[in-house]
Amino acid sequence: MTQRPPIPQEMKREIRQRCGFGCVVCGMPLYEYEHMLEWAEVQRHVAGEITLLCRQHHGEKTNGLLPKEVVVASNQNPYNKQTGTSKQHLLHYSGQMVRLRAADSCFEYRDLSDGAFFAPLVIDGLPLVAFRIEQDELLLNFIAFNELNKPIIQIVDNELIYDTNLWDIEWVAQTLTIREGRGRILLQLVFSPPSEIHIRKGRLLRNGIELLVGPNYLFNTNNSIFLGAIATVNCPVGFAIGDHTPNVGAGIVLAGILRYEFDRKQARQYLRRCLSERRSND
Ligand SMILES: [Zn+2]
Known part of the structure; x- marks a missing residue:
């Protein structure tokens, strides 16, 4: 098994911009980068195959509670892109x-x-x-x-x-x-x-x-x-x-x-x- 290299910075920016700088499902502005195709199978970083998910939705995806199809559909119509502004996030x-x-x-x-x-x-x-x-x-x-x-x-x-x-x-x-x-x-x-x-x-x-x-x-x-x-x-x-x-x-x-x-x-x-x-x- 080869070591998984980090996602290049410029690719990350491209992904953030495409996804509206938030979880594609709920708009949360704190997120992780998620490969929509299994890394084990494709072993590559391609901007179009990576999306943004917040911790909760990432966890649900990993645990099989958020179907792949929903993630793919959300990636095509990210939450934050629907209104042009991010979902509000409470600061404490x-x-x-x-x-x-x-x-x-x-x-x-x-x-x-x-x-x-x-x-x-x-x-x-x-x-x-x-x-x-x-x-x-x-x-x-x-x-x-x-x-x-x-x-x-x-x-x-x-x-x-x-x-x-x-x-x-x-x-x-x-x-x-x-x-x-x-x-x-x-x-x-x-x-x-x-x-x-x-x-x-x-x-x-x-x-x-x-x-x-x-x-x-x-x-x-x-x-x-x-x-x-x-x-x-x-x-x-x-x-x-x-x-x-x-x-x-x-x-x-x-x-x-x-x-x-x-x-x-x-x-x-x-x-x-x-x-x-x-x-x-x-
Ligand atoms: Zn989310």
Whole structure:
């Protein structure tokens, strides 16, 4: 018997995209790769012969409780492809201590009380990340957009959903990565319930505003503003960019953002300069 080689990364991505980034039977966004033809017989990895099943449906298939025919039919009409959005998935946030980390910056609220609202990141008056407590339950809300201002991923009161027409979404353990193309990460989130969400990397976009989240910096491309390791504690709004800043004590505000009349190339050059200066200071 030859050792079974791993499924190549690019093939896995192709399978994820075809299956709508979820179990083909129920849409669950945490899944395993399942060979529809028995490995022992075919001994090959072919994208079209592999599908996605969640643990429960994988187990049922293995135990003969989910017929092969049902898996094949679901593979041809994946659950998440039917509506264009993934099935909602509950994230287990709870308690009164909450925190957004964005690169090496941190916005937190300790002891959030019932009825209170904390928006660690706001663009043009819209909270991209927000926590509130309602009837003793901590609720996390999150939204991220693409360049066309269309939501691509959302957490609505702890329930995660995403657009299933993206190029790639890969969720492994706590880390969810959205890619726009090969090697191009649009957003990488790390969920650490009960209290923390971390935007590790990516581009946050809204109404022509771009906030780059690098490994150890935040950078607003429009106005070439380079920020590292900023932090707020117990400010109802942590970091606000753009217009319509909520009038409730924002910790850090970037206003007067240029929408169209800025030079992206120059901004990127400035960012590279900031990063190399920082490295030489280390
Ligand atoms: Zn399933």
